[in-house]
Amino acid sequence: MESATIEQAWERYATSGRTPRRDVNAAGQATWFNWTSHQDYGPDETILGPLTDRSVLELGSGTGCNLAHLTTRGAHCTGMDVSPTQNAKARERWGHMPGLAFITGEALEFLTATDETFDVVYSVFGAHWFTNPDMLLPLVRKRLSAGGVYAFSNTAAEDVPPLGPKAAVTRFDFTRATWEFTLRSHGLHNVHVEVLPPPADGGQRTGLAVGRT
Numbered sequence: 001m002e003s004a005t006i007e008q009a010w011e012r013y014a015t016s017g018r019t020p021r022r023d024v025n026a027a028g029q030a031t032w033f034n035w036t037s038h039q040d041y042g043p044d045e046t047i048l049g050p051l052t053d054r055s056v057l058e059l060g061s062g063t064g065c066n067l068a069h070l071t072t073r074g075a076h077c078t079g080m081d082v083s084p085t086q087n088a089k090a091r092e093r094w095g096h097m098p099g100l101a102f103i104t105g106e107a108l109e110f111l112t113a114t115d116e117t118f119d120v121v122y123s124v125f126g127a128h129w130f131t132n133p134d135m136l137l138p139l140v141r142k143r144l145s146a147g148g149v150y151a152f153s154n155t156a157a158e159d160v161p162p163l164g165p166k167a168a169v170t171r172f173d174f175t176r177a178t179w180e181f182t183l184r185s186h187g188l189h190n191v192h193v194e195v196l197p198p199p200a201d202g203g204q205r206t207g208l209a210v211g212r213t
């Protein structure tokens, strides 16, 4: 799919009146990390390992709320997103934070063009979910430093209906076993893929994967 088509689809999403993340979470924190689509639920950023002075890249960073939190943990953060509107929202809310930059671009194109390396690359319901992993993972692997971490989350494959042939985007809904195989076959080690149950009040399960170089 061409990047202009991807941008158009995600601009529609970004301008569809989405509710911004709350100002504070249930614990009263102004920034926090959420791997799931449920409020105040699931693991936090600690699964990424140490963050102080680490360079971090988020693929499909949206309004930048997770990345802003990693900045408070001492990471040097870059968010990239294909939607100019998402990046504008991210800059408006978090642009004042030091060590945090937002770049507009398509993930495959960005990873192909950059010569930077990152200690942590991750994606939360982001570009990872919507990009062919056989194209994305070799590029991610190349840009990860030795001992680097790659992680992503999305809705568990079994909990979402397949996209129809007329869908504006492509989505890669793999089972846990397929993700384990795919990450390992692209040179990631210590791969751990889990499916988080929904919170007690219901909803969808979340697939969460971590691998290391």
Ligand SMILES: C[S@@+](CC[C@H](N)C(=O)[O-])C[C@H]1O[C@@H](n2cnc3c(N)ncnc32)[C@H](O)[C@@H]1O
Binding pocket: 006, 010, 011, 059, 060, 061, 062, 063, 064, 080, 081, 082, 083, 086, 105, 106, 107, 108, 123, 124, 125, 126, 127, 130, 131
């Ligand atoms: C469902 S939103 C999630 C945003 C954010 N990660 C969050 O958790 O709130 C998906 C995001 O990925 C971005 N995205 C999708 N495909 C992309 C691609 N190929 N390159 C860059 N960004 C992409 C979209 O513009 C959108 O902001």
